[in-house]
Amino acid sequence: MTPQDFRTGDTPLPDIIILTHRLTRVYDMGAEQVHALRGVSVQIRRNEYVAIMGPSGSGKSTLMNLIGCLDTPTAGEYWLNSQKVSELGDDELAHIRNKEIGFVFQTFNLLPRATALHNVELPLIYAGLSARQRREQAATALERVGLGDRMTHKPNELSGGQRQRVAIARALVNNPSILLADEPTGNLDSATSAEIMGLFGDLHSQGQTVLMVTHEQDIAAHAARVVTLHDGLVATDQRRAA
Amino acid sequence: MAWWPPTSAGPPDVPLFEALRLALQTLRTQKLKSSFALIGVFIGVMFLIAAWSIVNGMNLYMTEKFAGTIIGVNTFHLRRRPDFTPNVSDSLWRAWARRPRITFGDARAVAVGIHTPVITAWESSSTRNIEARGREVRDAQVTGATERYFDIKNLRIAQGRAFTAQEARGGALVVVIGYDVVDKLFPDRDPINKEVRIGGRPYRVIGVVERQGKLFGFSLDRFAVAPALSPMQHLVNPPGVVDALIVKAQSLPAMREAMAEAEGIMRSRRHLRPTQDNNFALETSEGVLDFWAGIQRFLFIVGPGIVLIALVVGGIVIMNIMLMAVAERTREIGIRKSLGARRMDILRQFLAESSAIAAAGGGLGVLAGVGLTILLGAATPLPAALSPLSIVLGLTLGTVVGVIAGVYPASRAARLDPIAALRQE
Numbered sequence: 001m002t003p004q005d006f007r008t009g010d011t012p013l014p015d016i017i018i019l020t021h022r023l024t025r026v027y028d029m030g031a032e033q034v035h036a037l038r039g040v041s042v043q044i045r046r047n048e049y050v051a052i053m054g055p056s057g058s059g060k061s062t063l064m065n066l067i068g069c070l071d072t073p074t075a076g077e078y079w080l081n082s083q084k085v086s087e088l089g090d091d092e093l094a095h096i097r098n099k100e101i102g103f104v105f106q107t108f109n110l111l112p113r114a115t116a117l118h119n120v121e122l123p124l125i126y127a128g129l130s131a132r133q134r135r136e137q138a139a140t141a142l143e144r145v146g147l148g149d150r151m152t153h154k155p156n157e158l159s160g161g162q163r164q165r166v167a168i169a170r171a172l173v174n175n176p177s178i179l180l181a182d183e184p185t186g187n188l189d190s191a192t193s194a195e196i197m198g199l200f201g202d203l204h205s206q207g208q209t210v211l212m213v214t215h216e217q218d219i220a221a222h223a224a225r226v227v228t229l230h231d232g233l234v235a236t237d238q239r240r241a242a
Numbered sequence: 243m244a245w246w247p248p249t250s251a252g253p254p255d256v257p258l259f260e261a262l263r264l265a266l267q268t269l270r271t272q273k274l275k276s277s278f279a280l281i282g283v284f285i286g287v288m289f290l291i292a293a294w295s296i297v298n299g300m301n302l303y304m305t306e307k308f309a310g311t312i313i314g315v316n317t318f319h320l321r322r323r324p325d326f327t328p329n330v331s332d333s334l335w336r337a338w339a340r341r342p343r344i345t346f347g348d349a350r351a352v353a354v355g356i357h358t359p360v361i362t363a364w365e366s367s368s369t370r371n372i373e374a375r376g377r378e379v380r381d382a383q384v385t386g387a388t389e390r391y392f393d394i395k396n397l398r399i400a401q402g403r404a405f406t407a408q409e410a411r412g413g414a415l416v417v418v419i420g421y422d423v424v425d426k427l428f429p430d431r432d433p434i435n436k437e438v439r440i441g442g443r444p445y446r447v448i449g450v451v452e453r454q455g456k457l458f459g460f461s462l463d464r465f466a467v468a469p470a471l472s473p474m475q476h477l478v479n480p481p482g483v484v485d486a487l488i489v490k491a492q493s494l495p496a497m498r499e500a501m502a503e504a505e506g507i508m509r510s511r512r513h514l515r516p517t518q519d520n521n522f523a524l525e526t527s528e529g530v531l532d533f534w535a536g537i538q539r540f541l542f543i544v545g546p547g548i549v550l551i552a553l554v555v556g557g558i559v560i561m562n563i564m565l566m567a568v569a570e571r572t573r574e575i576g577i578r579k580s581l582g583a584r585r586m587d588i589l590r591q592f593l594a595e596s597s598a599i600a601a602a603g604g605g606l607g608v609l610a611g612v613g614l615t616i617l618l619g620a621a622t623p624l625p626a627a628l629s630p631l632s633i634v635l636g637l638t639l640g641t642v643v644g645v646i647a648g649v650y651p652a653s654r655a656a657r658l659d660p661i662a663a664l665r666q667e
């Protein structure tokens with residue numbers, strides 16, 4: 001079933017992790033309305049590695065925020081793991097952000113006064129885990145991104161690449177269905193970007209579904225599939241031959 | 243805890259402990275702002291406890307000591323005019339001054355005429371110097387009294403003895419003194435059987451009254467009591483006149499009965515017609531206590547008012563600091579929300595913070611209030627007695643203020659849109 005075949009009232013196939021159907025997002029600016037998304041339909045299967053590209057202002061971040069349940073669409077459907085997310089309320093969205101989604105931001109978004117370990121523990125606090133379980137799982141996640149020896153460091157005691165690794169560990173600590181990254185290498189130099197892309201590749205090969213926004217061709221080249229947006233619509237959707 | 247509504251479905255709530263831990267962590271890192279915020283509650287609670295202690299202490303004093311010492315339990319005084327007279331108009335005062343005085347004859351007739359079992363004593367006082375061995379106690383209270391005076395006034399004899407009925411009737415030159423007089427005149431020797439001079443006449447000291455302490459800074463031990471018919475009578479009153487006949491009954495109803503009898507005897511002695519008012523006063527401790535009750539009513543209106551203002555101001559300060567904290571930490575809130583914090587989690591975090599600030603302010607306020615109470619008790623004549631209820635109330639009020647002041651900032655924080663919050667620099 002392609003995005004074009006999906007009709008309102010259908011449910012996605014079981015291996016489809018993400019399905020958007022004519023998703024629109026209109027920002028109401030009072031006098032004028034900004035149509036950031038104008039009917040985006042995409043489907044992403046389990047264990048895909050997808051890059052989203054497109055010119056500035058084409059709606060990439062808007063789409064990521066909707067998929068990440070940080071925002072709600074103006075119209076259209078959004079299904080995550082066969083659950084229709086576009087109809088859920090605030091607390092249910094928070095629950096999904098906590099359990100199903102790992103979000104990595106361009107600006108890392110770490111708590112500046114907290115240690116790496118505590119930053120990674122945050123999602124587990126809201127998952128209601130005990131302090132011991134939190135410590136154990138957060139430590140494991142930090143080891144997984146190669147920061148086992150930096151747990152007690154605060155963000156300003158870490159390099160940019162290390163900060164982004166902490167953010168990735170935090171995104172992974174709840175074993176999310178999907179790892180979302182909005183320009184994860186946007187604030188990093190090319191060597192560090194390559195490291196982070198290496199990490200994404202490893203995670204993908206371990207079975208992690210990855211959806212990433214980028215401006216750079218060579219970063220997008222790490223993904224198996226590239227979706228380009230143009231003016232709030234899907235322009236191209238290409239799979240690279242493996 | 244009661245202040246957040248139960249959440250519906252979803253994962254278990256972040257435990258309260260977690261919110262408190264977060265709150266304490268923030269207080270640690272933001273010491274200055276937090277201490278500003280807790281000052282208001284601190285002052286309110288401190289004032290509450292100190293003021294309460296003073297009212298409480300005054301109350302104990304008034305009901306137990308003051309009323310008891312000045313007039314006595316189940317006791318009334320027959321006088322020309324009331325002795326304890328706050329707020330009396332000039333015209334009433336002049337009318338009182340025209341009344342005939344209580345004479346020895348009045349006092350004897352009433353003491354003999356009351357059939358209800360009572361004990362009675364004469365009392366007439368003035369201030370005079372007491373001298374001995376070249377030393378003197380200036381302006382001591384000197385009293386001419388009869389032998390039951392000590393029983394009625396609850397003045398226990400610490401050394402020696404009180405004077406006897408014969409000494410009282412015979413006007414013997416003996417005297418019972420208070421400890422201030424002993425300390426001043428006989429600091430290094432036994433005062434019994436020593437001579438003191440009052441109004442130029444020598445008296446033999448036969449007894450010393452137990453130490454009485456102070457009342458509003460005035461010593462209650464600076465006195466001498468001699469028989470009413472001794473030459474003391476010429477120092478304290480015109481000839482043949484007493485200040486008061488004190489009558490003590492065994493119970494309140496007995497006292498009322500005795501009062502009615504005394505009134506009848508006096509009215510007939512003075513030939514008052516039924517339409518005429520009494521031209522003498524029968525005074526009980528109720529008058530004193532009524533007066534105190536009036537002051538207390540005033541304090542109970544003004545005191546809570548001041549406490550309330552301090553707490554409201556404290557609450558407003560906390561609210562503003564919390565609003566600043568929310569504005570400053572918008573990004574943190576966005577991060578937490580993006581990681582799955584629900585409104586309730588954020589609300590709880592900020593409420594825990596404001597309550598922790600207020601509770602800390604309240605706790606310190608209690609300590610300071612207790613300290614102030616002790617200080618006031620030691621350094622001023624004001625009697626102060628700590629009330630445990632005020633401590634509980636202070637802590638509770640402080641915390642409640644914190645919760646109330648936190649509600650608005652916390653709900654602002656909880657309602658923040660995660661994306662907008664994340665975008666904040």
Ligand SMILES: Nc1ncnc2c1ncn2[C@@H]1O[C@H](COP(=O)(O)OP(=O)(O)OP(=O)(O)O)[C@@H](O)[C@H]1O
Binds near residue numbers: 054062
């Ligand atoms: N909160 C907002 N309020 C109003 N307009 C917005 C808001 N967020 C985004 N927009 C507008 O929506 C459009 C899409 O923005 P979006 O951030 O999704 O673009 P983008 O593809 O991520 O761009 P970039 O590559 O520069 O990050 C833009 O025209 C933008 O100005």
Ligand SMILES: [Mg+2]
Binds near residue numbers: 060061062
């Ligand atoms: Mg963007």
